[in-house]
Amino acid sequence: MNEIDLTLLEPVLQTYGPQGRTALLPALHAAQDLYGYLPEPVAEAVARALHVPLADVHGVIEFYAMFYPQKVAQTVLHVCNDPACGMAGADALFKNLTSRVELNLDAPSGTSVTVERAPCLGLCEHAPALMVQGAQVAQADRRSYEDLVRGRLPRPRTLVGGDIAILTANCGKNRPTTLEEYTQSGGYSGLRRALQSSPAEIIAEVKASGLVGRGGAAFPTGLKWEGAANASGDPKYVVCNADEAEPGTFKDRVLMENDPHRILEGLLICAYAVGASYGYWYIRGEYTAQMEIVTHAVEEARQAGILGGSVLGSPFHFDMEIRRGAGAYICGEETALFESIEGKRGFPRIKPPFPTTHGLFGRPTVINNVETLANLPYILAHGAAQYRQMGTEKSPGPKLFCLSGDVVRPGLYEVPFGVTFDHLLNDLAGGVRGGELKAALFGGAAGAFATPQHLGVRLTFEDLRAAGLPLGSGVITVFNQHRDLRDVLLRLGHFFADESCGKCYPCQLGTQRQYEILQRVAAGSPLPEDVARLQDVGWTMTDASLCGLGQTAASAVLSAMRHWPELFVPAAQSAPQAQV
């Protein structure tokens, strides 16, 4: 092994050491940027400077997929392995790239390359996607190997459409909206109005708007804020959840790269309403370009007096920092995200207590999704009544949908709640590509399948619930009739087995057992009792897991078993349509 020069690390230790354990992920990221991986002496130096036990630091490095305890190639190509990219030829891309790579760890700079499979990169509308040294690459099958390895590639373009443009008003320029542009288009007027009202009035307005969370759990936002506002504890925190990693979801990425100030304004409104003085914006580790854009926007806001000791000249003071995830889907779960900010493995906590009373650092905390926060400037600037003009009585407002897979125009679509699936798919996204509609996965990996009979379903919380479909985070992955859904299920099974945190037995063991059975199913050779096994495993995960990951890890599989039981019997016995 080469000698490790620890003097390089000094500035990192000086910056992060005084902050203690909470700075563990930032310190490890900074250290890995210097050395390319996290060698033992580096991990030890970080542990000592931050006063974290050595074993704990190692436990953290081991938990997050983007931290490397061993030396890796200078260039790592991460090829997305999840359904949308899988359908667009990710396997062939992976094979092709692998065959081009000669792994040679000790070769001079720029020559060592490895190819790895990655979970959904949040670039589903650009399938097949990959990431090279943090740079996002669209339609990677159309790039030459040389360009990929050199990272000389254009940034993916934003694909937005829809019936309305409230949340996406400033999206589509293919560059971030500046503070000046945002302010000129009416930005930060919602915050100004908020600062002239009492926190209680704002909470009342948000409640009246009927806004519910867009992160997947659909919890009423005003109610959540009220809980934290009424909780005792100081300081209080607000957190923007930008850990977007649900396979098929890319809406938060598009919002961040196009219009970061809208989200920041939402976060500030939230902070003022609940009485929080500090905030965090937690962005998934794979979104490096978006992280830069958000960092720049936050800096702009701080320069302009929108963040800091006196927000927009008012007595309200608020500041915040941006945190980078490190490759763990589970850290999108709110309590796992707190653990991650606190410098720990992303293990979800037992609830209750809930974040509104015992959140980040044990203090009252509001955590909201990026899209949820992006609704607030409009609500505050135009009032709840006007907001409710969009959508239905029970599902007011605009909604973003992420369409990918076999669809003519994949992308992000903004519609009022209440349009039909048919309208979204056929009128807006140009219909199914390559054949007839066979199925659509609603809600991502944690979701359930819709079939052509659901085309008339209106996209609202109430209609989808009645149809047994989750809205989740607004993912719709489309499959034409030529697709083998067993391959899709296999990818989902792999995703959950990879991403389970391992804390509770039903999910730690169940995601593995489920994946093993799905491998047999995908190969067309399930064992006689596999249907019963999948059901027992599935229901046990759903019913007995500690957190939402395990509770939804069998959702798509169970839904496929209801729609297409023939997929789960040995190939010889299965119905013809299953053999495509």
Added chain:
Amino acid sequence: MSESISLTINGQPVTVPAGTTLLKAAEQAGISIPTICYHDYCTANGLCRLCVVEVEGSRTLVASCVAKAAPNMQVQTHSERVLRARRTVLEMLEASVDLSEAPEIQAFSQELNADPQRFPDAEKRQPPVVDDNPMYVRDYAKCVLCWRCVQVCAEDAQYTFAINFTGRGFETQIGTFFEKPLPDTSCVFCGQCVGVCPTNALKPKRQWLMEQGYSTDEIMDMTRTERRRRKRAPLSAE
């Protein structure tokens, strides 16, 4: 909050002090709920989910070792839904871990009619035995990830922080900093972890050697020299 709470468990009224877990409330009512990860002297984390019960109005089952009794709660500790979850967890565990020295877990399996062969061709966790110190051996093929050893080594007792986790999900394992041998870690060989391990994954070295067929004298000899070598090591390093 009132001092005592009344609830019903399996139709039977029970009154317990506020803050009592459902596990303890059931115990008070003479109802026994199986547990693996729970230990009276360790922080309860709700890991194994063997203790799950059905609470009216709750979407999912709840872990009784951590859920607190609430007024008028209606609890079922042995409903079909509960038994299915317990049985499946045990079957999946049997397929993953060597439970040959965990008689208590085996007894639960029998009671619940869990089939240890339910999952054919399942991957087992089978890391090699770690024999790196004179005090105890670590056979993580028997580890059920109850977290007790990690917790007593940390804030639950000893504050030594010698062990933590490696990997995640099914691949999770208990380990040291960069897999170093225990004598090179902060471990003080207090033996607390060995004491709380429910499956014999952690075992006194002498017991282990005895099981391998060594005589008492041989064992004394082997472990004594090992200890001396340890003591000398820092000096000769100078």
